[in-house]
Every structure is written in C-alpha cells, then in structure tokens.
Amino acid sequence: MSKKRLLENIFSLGALQAANYALPLLLLPYLAHTLGVEKLGLLAFAISLMQLFSVLIDYGFNLSASRQAAVHRNEPTALNHLFAAVTTLRITFASAGLLLLYLLIQTIPRLQSDANLYLASYILVAGNALFPLWLFQGLERMKLASLIQIGTKFTGFIATILLVKSPDDIVLAAFLQGSTNLAAAFICLPLVPGAIGATRIVPPKLENISQQLKEGWHIFLSSAAINLYTSSNLFILGVLTNPSTAGIYHVAEKTVRAVQYLFEPINQAVYPYISKLAQDNPQAALDFNQKMLKWAGAASLLSSISLAVTAPWIVPLLFSPDFSASVEIIQAMAPLPFIIVISNIIGKQKLLAFGFSREFSRIIILGAGLNFATFPLMAHFFGALGAALANVATEAMITTFFILKSRKTNFLKH
Template identity: 30%
Template sequence: MPFSALSLSGDDVDKKVMRPPSSDRKTIVENFFSLTLFQLIITFIPFLTVPYLIRVIGAEKFGLISFAYAFVLYFALLADYGFNYSALREISISKEDISKVSRIFIAVMTLKLCFLILSLSLIGVLCIWVPKFREDWPVYLASSGYLVGYVLFATFLFQGMEKMKYLLFLNLPSAAFTLLILILVKSEEDFLRVPLLGSAGSILVGLLALATAFRKLGIRWERPRLEQIQHEFKEGWSMFLSNLVSVGHGNIRILAVGLFAGDRITGYYTVAERLMNMLQVFPLSLWVQVVYPRLCSIFVENKGRFLKMIQGFQKVATLLYLLMSGAGFVFATWIVNLLCGNPAEEAITSLRFLVVALFLTAANAFRVQFFLVQGRREIVLKISLFSGGIATLLVFPLTLYLSYPGTALSLIVLLSLAYVLTEREMRARRL
C-alpha cells in the first residue's frame, strides 16, 4: 500500500483515530468554503470573460494577451520563491506566537520585494532588446502590474493563520475590475484594456491585503533581521527549484505554443489550459490548500491521525477525478463550442490531452503532500527536478514538430514521471 503504518513507530499510530475531531472538521470546512469563494473570484470569474474576449477581440489578440500573462507569471515564480510552502508551514505551526509570525512575515516580504525589483528589471531589459517582446511592449508593460499585486498579497500568511475568509473579501475589488472588461472592452482596438484592468485590480488587492495583515491579523512591524531573512531564503530554496520546473512548466507550455504555433492557436490552446486549471482548482487545489496547514499541525500532534486522513483524501481525489476527466474527454466538443462559439479543433484536441493530465495530477496530489507535511522537501524536489526537467526539455521540440498536441503531451510526460517516481520513493521507504 502507498501509505501504511510501517512509516511510523508503534507509539505514533493511534488505530482508534479514524476521523479528525469535530473542531478540525469544522475549521477545515469553514476554510474550504472561504477558499472556494476566493477561488471563484480569482479563477472562475476571469474564466467567464474568455468566451466574450474570443468573440470581441478575436483569438489572435486573446492569444497575445495570454502569452504576455504567461511570460509575467514566470517571473511570479521567482517572486513567490518557495514561500507558499516553507513560510506557510512555519506560520501554521507557530500561529499562536504572533511575534514569531511577524518576524517570518517581515523577512519573507523583504525577500519578495527584492525579487520583484529584479523581475521588473529583467522584464524591462527583455522588452528593450528582444524583438518578440519589443514589438508588443505595451502589452507586457500593462501585464506587469499583476506581478506587483501578486507580490504584495501574502497568501501564505492568511493560509498559515487559517484565516481564509479574508482571502474572499480582499478579492472582491479584483472581481469588479475583471467584470469591467465586459463594459470597457467593446472592440479589438480595446484589447490593451484587458491587462490594464487586471493589473489595476491586482495592485489594489495587494495593498488591501497588506493593510489587513497589520490591522486584522496583528502583524507587528519590525526591522527585518538578516538572520531571519537568510533562514527564510534557505527554507524556500528547495521548493523554489521544484516550482521552477513543475509549476513553471505550465507557463513554458503557453510560451512554446506562442513561439511556434502563433497567437491564434495560442488563444485556443489557452482556453483548454484555463478550463483544465479551473477543474484542478475546483475542488483539488482548494482541498489541498485548506487541509495543508491543518495537516501540518496534526502531524506534530498525532501522526496516526495524519496518516488516516491523508489516505482517505487520496482515495477520494483519485476516484472523483477519474469521473471528471472521463466526462471532459467525452464532452470536449460540446464544451469548446460553448466557450468559443465554434468547435475549434485546436481547443478540442488540447482539452482531451489535458484532461488526462488532470487525472494524473489528482492521482498524485496527496501522495506529494505526505512528504511536504513531514518537511521532506528534498524528496519532492528530486522528483520535480527530474520529471519537470525532462518535460521542459521536451516541450519545445514536441511543440515544434507536433504543434499544440505536443505541448499538452509534454505535461502528460511530466505527470506520469512524477507519479512513477513518487511511487518508487514510497516503496523504497516501505510507506
């Protein structure tokens, strides 16, 4: 069995504990619904604008905006570093000590601001010297504001403190800016307003999140300590490398399609990617994000209960996404026709490849969390570097020779390798 009590000592395993206490269930349920509404705002509402934008500005301009967005998001990986795991874990364990939480928060935000300055400088250099980016530099400049807001919004703090409700309320202004697209974008000539509105909403939300951290969560300002900054940098390093090759592969895919297949196909491929991402968020990513802080606490308190919970989570996730992926494959034509207003073959084929990837993601989700909660980031790093590295090397030649199906195929390769390697690591440790 992938997860077994063999990984724990006899004293650690409480076989009587089959379900989390009601207090844990209540916290998890409350945070799940808060985070669900939060993700509805940041994922589903923008997704609703896709059919409108495809019809109004066309697939080509939509593809250009998607390419610019993916380009900027790659720098978000640098700004994010590995803090959404390392700092989140530290805060979830120390959330009762507001002084310690404040030190972690200040150190992490100092590093994130340094990464932001570096990222914006690199974007500027590329827009000046690289023809591909220089031709459409206003689009990349307008999209860069999203990066600023992303850095200012300390999601790791709200999740670590298990204050998910603030994520919901803080993102309401962002939803309003997104919906303004339906009012202010009326023709192809208005396409630049799309990234401008997105960036404006992101920056506003980031500033509100900072204010909330100090006023509502009790974060105290203090001068950043060098030793704390060095500690956070070291703690986040392994997850940064992991995210760079695994999460970063998502942005590389859209960049590869944009470079080799053109803006129109990029637009249709992005529709399939966004739909897959939405199905991954609802409910898998939400589920993982909500239970991760609680699992970290439970692991420290009772390893037997931690083991039982994560076993059950993985079984349910695998079955649920087997059904969802099968439905997505069968009804791909109908779904694409509904979203794009036409049965675009590029989007249909991409979607059918990507729902396979969706199932592979779910089948390994809590197996990976099993290692992360225990602080065994080096295992996840090793798996991510190998599988993500192979897939990243393949994405450009596969896209060059197979076009957009090759791009989606590279993701299936990544997730298949990750699953096999995770299974091998668990068997090697008799888990």
C-alpha cells in the same frame, strides 16, 4: 486546528478558487469574441511571461512560509519577523523582475513591438508580490482574505466586459486582469498586524531574511520547476508557433485547468492542517492522507472522464467556430485533473508535509527536465496537440515517482 476550521477554510478557498478560475473562464468566451484568436493568443503569451516572473517572487513561500505560519500561529513575535522577512524578499524580487523585463523589452524585437502590453501585464506580478495569501493560508484565516480577493476579481471581471470592446483594447484587458490582486493587497495589508496579534510590523532583520532564503530553497527549486514548466509551456508554444496556435492551446488549457482547480481549495486548506498533524500525530496524518486519496481520487477521475466526454459540446457552446481545434486538445489533456490530484495528495500532503522537501524537489526537477526535453520537440512537430500530450506525460511521470518514493518511505520513523 479543529475540523470545523478546516472545513471553513476549504469553503473560503473554494470560493476564492471560483473567483480565480471560474471568472476568467467565464470571461474567456467574451475575450475570444472581442479580441479574436491572434490577439487572445498574444494576451495569453504576455500573461504566461508574467507567470514566469511570479515564480521568482514567490520563491516557494506559499509552501515554506505558509507551513511556518501554521506552526507558529500562536507566537506573534515569530509571525511578525516571518512576515517582515518574506514580504521584503517578495518586493525585492518583484523590483528585480521589473528591471529584467525592461532589459528584455529593449533587447528582444518581438517584445519591443508590444512593450506597453508587457509593462501593463507586470501589474499582475506586483499584486502577487504584495498580497499576503501565504500568511492567511498558514494561519487558516482565509474567510476575509478570500472575500476581499473575490470582490476585486469580480470588479475586474465587470470592468473588462464594460471597457474592452475591440482588439485594440488588448493592453487595457491585460491591465484589468492583473490589477485585481494589487487592489486586494492594498486592502489586506492593513489587516496583517491584527491577524498576527501585533500592534505594528517590525523592520526586517538580515538574519531572518537569510533564514527564509534557506527555508524556502528546496521548495523554491521544486516550485520553480513546477511553475516554470506549467507557465512556460504556453510561452514556448507561442515562440515556436504563432499567436493563433497559442490561442487555441490557451482556450483548451484554461478549460482543463478550471476543472483541475475545483480540487485546489481542498489541497490548499489540507496542507497546513496535515503539516501540523504530521508533527503531533504522524499515524493520524497518514490515515487522513489515505482517506483523501480515496475520495478525492475518485471524484477527480470522474471529472476527467466527464471533461473528455463533454469537450465537443463545451467548445461550440462557449467559443466561436475559430476555436473548434481546441476540442481535441481538451480531450488530450483531460487526464490532468485526476493525475494532479493524486500528485498533490502523495507529493505535497504526504512527502512535503512530513518534511521530505529535498526528495520532493528532486522529483519535480526531474519532471521539469523531462518537460523541457520533450515539450519543444512535440510542440514543433505536432503543434498544440503535441504540447498537450507532452504536458500529460510530464505530470504522469512526476506522480509515478511520488508514489514510488512514498512506498519506500517509513513516515513514522522520520
């Protein structure tokens, strides 16, 4: 792939990330004022539960299948079988997740009291299952897919402002936020045959499904560990405290993540590029990785410092006085953009791109174990601030182990 295509995909993914995170961040003050602290916390709790289900349906395909699509981008038959197998698995996992959600609602009183909210929120999982972002990302043809997603997310943004007018509209707010990816999926799926150079999608074969389960297993373990501790933190905090505390934490986390995700388009676009380069010219891949570490590291460090300094002005400007406690939470989490950028460059774009998926997985699982050991205790005794500090400590430990493993590895002999 040419560097021109790489830059085009970075731009497309950047626009998509703006829709994914800037629009919700712009919407957050409106929802905070309209729903109030408690209802916003309940909505955030429901969405965090849906993100846990999304971990199941993804199975690491955003990395494992995306890498395969990048490697086989000029082989229509291989891409056809890949798409059929991965999509079948994602739909199967989403169906199983819906059944599990129904059983949880029937057995847990806290969920049963807001059953409509959780069922409406599950549309987010369905949209994630059907939208083939992993394929377009692997093929590095993100322009049209990004435009479609941006269009549906902007429509959902406008619909939420027009239709959500009181705390009683919390179920509608959940449905509108989750429906955008499903709408994008219905638009994008007919484009898949043309994107892979096929006249039609072949039926899935059992051996291909089995192969994808094996290919994605180690990445699934690491991705599940990452997503479980990042997505479950708000869920755990909501269980251990109350919706108001969850709402305070949600506002802070969303603000920090918005800064962090400014760098995600580069991470997503570079990963298939450097995965291919690692096969064709390992030394060039290592040189490229060092440049990324230098420039993205410096930019993310500046972003983290700026976030900590401006937090006392950001919160009063965007949110009501009820959310003033979010300021110290933002400042506690401000190192995350810098830490996670370094983690992605060393972990995903180096260890994973060179095929060290087993080692990558072990480090992530170790970090998830630390999170699950410390987060509940910190959240219980110190509330939202303790939760924030536990989150930062986990990410810092994972990044440290990535660096140590990278220094001990001879990538040219792998």
